[in-house]
Amino acid sequence: MAHTIKEKSKLLARVRRLKGQAEAVERALEAELGCSDVLMLVASMRGAINGLTAELMEDHIRHHVVNPDNDPDSDRARGAAELIEVVRTYMK
Template identity: 75%
Template sequence: MHTIKDKAKLVARVRRIKGQAEALERALQAELGCADVLMLVASMRGAVNGLTAEVMEDHIRNHIIDPDKEDSPQALGASELIEVLRTYIK
């Protein structure tokens, strides 16, 4: 499975997200201002979206069709879908 192959990279991303969540918790406990809290939330959201995009792209490439290895209308569609996901999930 691709998640096992890329396990170290994915776990590193999750650990960064965990660190961001802990920073957010500390900010809330310290009663930081709304702007600071919102920046931390936005950072976490971006990190989760990046992880989501990576796993979804790998899923398409490994379980549907890899546009880098095929030349077909389906491969073109997969390539377009990957680009749309990258843009949408940002």
């Protein structure tokens, strides 16, 4: 992984939030909260995982395949920019 320091701290913030969400689900189960409340918490974890996945894929494309910001008029930079766009759409 060759994340920049800024990307790394964003990713760490995301994954710590995910851990916090797992703990909230754990507490909700222990407190015997309603099923549908627990399910809504779990649905928000799923959204957070999709967001984390999209960000990891984007960083991977930028640092290990082609960074669309370098030589932005080349075909491959355009291809990488489109790919990042597609990944974001799919992971929403």
